[in-house]
Amino acid sequence: MRLNALIVMAGVIIGAFLSACVPPPPSQFGGVAAPPSRIAAVCSLDTFLSKVHYLAQTSPPFSLPGSGFQNAPPIDPAPISNTSITQDLTDAFNVAPDFFKNQLCSLTGIYIDRTGCTSYDPRSCNGPDPADRLWGFRAFDGFGNSAGEFIGTWLGLWQKGMRGHAPVFSKFETGRLQALLNWTPLNSQHAPAHDFAEPDTAAMTVLAVLAHEVGHIFWYDAFVIKPDSSPNPGGPADFSKFCSGTFYQPSDIVQQGSWLLPPTVPDYRWVSFGNPRNYHKADDVDMTRLVSNLNQRAYPEAGDLLHGVFSGQLPNRNNAQNGRWASALAAFSTDEDFVETFQLFVLRHAGTPLLRSQVRVFGTSSQPYLDDIPATFDRRPELVRKSSCFDYLIR
Numbered sequence: 001m002r003l004n005a006l007i008v009m010a011g012v013i014i015g016a017f018l019s020a021c022v023p024p025p026p027s028q029f030g031g032v033a034a035p036p037s038r039i040a041a042v043c044s045l046d047t048f049l050s051k052v053h054y055l056a057q058t059s060p061p062f063s064l065p066g067s068g069f070q071n072a073p074p075i076d077p078a079p080i081s082n083t084s085i086t087q088d089l090t091d092a093f094n095v096a097p098d099f100f101k102n103q104l105c106s107l108t109g110i111y112i113d114r115t116g117c118t119s120y121d122p123r124s125c126n127g128p129d130p131a132d133r134l135w136g137f138r139a140f141d142g143f144g145n146s147a148g149e150f151i152g153t154w155l156g157l158w159q160k161g162m163r164g165h166a167p168v169f170s171k172f173e174t175g176r177l178q179a180l181l182n183w184t185p186l187n188s189q190h191a192p193a194h195d196f197a198e199p200d201t202a203a204m205t206v207l208a209v210l211a212h213e214v215g216h217i218f219w220y221d222a223f224v225i226k227p228d229s230s231p232n233p234g235g236p237a238d239f240s241k242f243c244s245g246t247f248y249q250p251s252d253i254v255q256q257g258s259w260l261l262p263p264t265v266p267d268y269r270w271v272s273f274g275n276p277r278n279y280h281k282a283d284d285v286d287m288t289r290l291v292s293n294l295n296q297r298a299y300p301e302a303g304d305l306l307h308g309v310f311s312g313q314l315p316n317r318n319n320a321q322n323g324r325w326a327s328a329l330a331a332f333s334t335d336e337d338f339v340e341t342f343q344l345f346v347l348r349h350a351g352t353p354l355l356r357s358q359v360r361v362f363g364t365s366s367q368p369y370l371d372d373i374p375a376t377f378d379r380r381p382e383l384v385r386k387s388s389c390f391d392y393l394i395r
Contacts, residue, residue: 042102043101043104043105045093045094048093048101048110049086049089049090049093051107051109052080052089052110052111053075053077053111054075054076054111054112055073055074055076055112055113055114055152056074056075056076057076057115058074061115062074063115064135064137070139070141070147071139071141071147072109072150073109073111073152080112081120082120082122082158082164084158084164084165085112085122085158088158088165088166088202088205088206089206091201091202091203091206092203092204092206092207092210095203095207095351095352096207096210097346097349097351097394099393099394100210100211100214100346103214103218104210104214106149107149107150107214107217109148110150110151110210111151111152112152112153112155113133113134113135113152116154117156120155122155122158122159122164123159125154125155125159126156127156133156134152134157134209134212135213136149136151136152136213136214136217137149137217138221151213151217152213153206153209153213157205157209161202161205166202166205167205168200168202169201169204169205169208170194170195170200171194171205173197173357173359174193174194177194177328177329177359178191178192178193179273179274180328180329180332181294181302181306181328182294190299190362190368191362192303192306192359192360192361192362193359193360194357195358195360196357196358197354197356197357197358198354199354199355204354207346207350208347211343211346211347212339214342215338215342215343216335216339218338218342219335219339222242222338223239223241223242224237224238224265237263237265239263242389243389246389247386247389248263248334250385256281257382258280258284258324258325258337258386259280259281259334260278260279260280260281260282261278263334264278264334271333271335271336274329274332275333276291276332277332277333277334277335278333278334284308284324285305285331287331287332289305290302290305290306293305299362300362300364301364303361303362303369304363304364304365306361306363307371309325309328309331310325310328310361310369310373312324312325312376312380312383322380322381322382323373323376323379323380323382323383324380324382324383325337325340325373325383326340326341326343326344326383326387327344327373337386341383341387341390344373344374344387345390347374348374348377349394355374356372356374357372357374358371358375359371359372
């Protein structure tokens with residue numbers, strides 16, 4: 001199954017350890033300098049906007065994961081004069097919770113990538129865009145020192161909505177879900193789709209994009225603090241460093257967590273969008289079977305399994321409620337589980353919080369399934385438990 005994104009969040013690399021006599025390995029994604037903490041002073045809108053730049057179009061072009069990530073991405077000095085873009089960024093920042101405003105302002109740079117675009121007009125961008133046009137990483141020089149923390153979005157995002165704005169949240173989530181599952185125009189009949197959201201705005205979409213990429217950075221800040229002194233591009237993960245080690249391995253033996261195996265750090269610190277990693281527990285949705293059904297175009301059967309992810313019902317426990325996943329993407333890998341849980345945490349604590357996001361899934365039943373994770377959040381004990389690991393940010 002091809003797992004590229006239509007308007008989707010990419011993976012992240014965090015910090016390569018580079019040396020003069022060895023070709024630069026791909027860096028690790030990640031990158032707020034330290035695990036975020038609540039700060040009394042909230043940064044200003046002007047500070048946030050001052051960090052937003054176009055990505056310079058260079059030869060060879062900046063690209064992930066092959067850039068090396070020893071230095072900051074190149075800046076195009078052209079001002080961001082598109083009023084729809086600046087309005088969406090402003091609206092997203094203004095509605096963001098205070099802790100997330102501070103996280104955004106702690107980044108070294110926030111980029112708008114013009115790869116695939118012939119001008120600064122979003123309508124000049126060719127899509128669908130590959131997943132690596134939305135990215136985040138923390139860079140390290142050849143001596144293990146931080147060279148900055150960065151996230152990027154794609155200029156083409158602003159060709160997806162009305163009157164030059166980003167798409168509303170339900171449209172964005174529909175594109176992301178269908179890209180994840182590789183539902184193309186040739187097999188779009190009965191494709192899963194988000195019917196509506198509350199609020200259903202471009203600001204919520206841009207906030208979700210920013211939160212997702214910062215979430216990848218947060219993962220490495222929480223578990224992989226900085227590269228060690230070995231020639232590898234970063235140190236090993238230590239899962240005891242965040243939430244007393246309970247995000248992936250609960251201390252309560254009754255709560256067995258969401259995964260059969262603990263996370264692993266990818267060899268090259270690159271997490272691609274939708275790349276299946278690790279294994280579900282035997283009582284949960286069989287993701288291997290879901291991928292197989294999609295590859296074989298057995299869409300009704302795939303829809304039943306997808307409903308199992310969205311509904312929170314454990315298929316091998318007589319429909320017992322557990323509710324492990326913040327989204328379908330969260331169910332694909334341990335990395336995305338953390339990132340998507342964080343993203344949902346940000347959206348639920350926004351000034352205008354995300355209350356609804358209903359998805360319509362077609363399966364073998366005569367009627368489509370209607371699932372809504374935000375609206376039923378409190379009835380999903382495992383998701384509530386994982387989300388509580390971020391509660392310190394709002395205290």
